[in-house]
Amino acid sequence: SYELAQTLSVSVALGQTARITCEGNNIGSKNVHWYQQKPGQAPVLVICRDTNRPSGIPERFSGSNSGNTATLTISRAQAGDEADYYCQVCDTSTGWVFGGGTKLTVL
Amino acid sequence: EVQLLDSGGGLLQPGGSLRLSCAASGFTFSNYPMSWVRQAPGKGLEWVSAITGSGGTTYYTDSVRGRFTISRDNSRNTLYLQMNSLRVEDTATYYCAKENPVGGTNYFDFWGQGTLVSVSS
Numbered sequence: 001s002y003e004l005a006q007t008l009s010v011s012v013a014l015g016q017t018a019r020i021t022c023e024g025n026n027i028g029s030k031n032v033h034w035y036q037q038k039p040g041q042a043p044v045l046v047i048c049r050d051t052n053r054p055s056g057i058p059e060r061f062s063g064s065n066s067g068n069t070a071t072l073t074i075s076r077a078q079a080g081d082e083a084d085y086y087c088q089v090c091d092t093s094t095g096w097v098f099g100g101g102t103k104l105t106v107l
Numbered sequence: 108e109v110q111l112l113d114s115g116g117g118l119l120q121p122g123g124s125l126r127l128s129c130a131a132s133g134f135t136f137s138n139y140p141m142s143w144v145r146q147a148p149g150k151g152l153e154w155v156s157a158i159t160g161s162g163g164t165t166y167y168t169d170s171v172r173g174r175f176t177i178s179r180d181n182s183r184n185t186l187y188l189q190m191n192s193l194r195v196e197d198t199a200t201y202y203c204a205k206e207n208p209v210g211g212t213n214y215f216d217f218w219g220q221g222t223l224v225s226v227s228s
Contacts, residue, residue: 030212031212042218042221043218045215048216049210049212086151086152088152088214090213095154095168096142096157098154
């Protein structure tokens with residue numbers, strides 16, 4: 001089965017850039033999607049198909065995907081960006097797969 | 108405005124049954140595949156089941172196959188998850204999610220608020 005690995009936690013200073021990674025075997029050949037989940041709330045899509053921002057998502061959020069690593073980048077981090085972030089792909093044999101999630105702390 | 112309203116969660120004993128519902132509005136329901144995604148307390152997201160727009164094809168994660176059944180009523184714009192033979196490890200918040208199938212991939216562009224299922228003896 002296909003698996004995605006994420007770092008458990010990432011910290012970033014206020015106003016700096018945070019990078020959250022998602023690792024999977026040849027993940028660069030797949031489309032990766034990213035979700036933000038704040039405590040007690042449902043997830044929200046922040047990046048789809050590697051690099052695309054849905055309507056309403058700030059330009060500070062961007063994505064990339066190559067080789068075995070996909071990356072969600074949050075520029076000029078704000079306190080409101082504190083959340084859990086999950087990557088997701090569709091795999092032909094496993095189905096819809098999520099990474100384990102990364103907790104972002106803004107210091 | 109797209110809205111997904113999950114309901115039907117509750118507390119029950121192992122071996123019990125429950126049916127979750129998700130009422131959809133704000134989009135042409137029958138045009139889109141839908142999924143259920145769950146989250147155990149303090150844990151990450153886990154995809155559970157999916158269904159095509161017509162309802163003709165369904166998919167399940169291995170741990171629920173044979174116990175859970177996903178279905179939809181396109182005349183009522185409602186998604187269902189029938190959960191039988193429930194186990195303690197099925198305890199989670201269950202979210203319905205609208206899928207957007209674009210460019211050969213599916214992602215979840217809208218989510219319900221979630222409904223809590225607790226299985227305990």
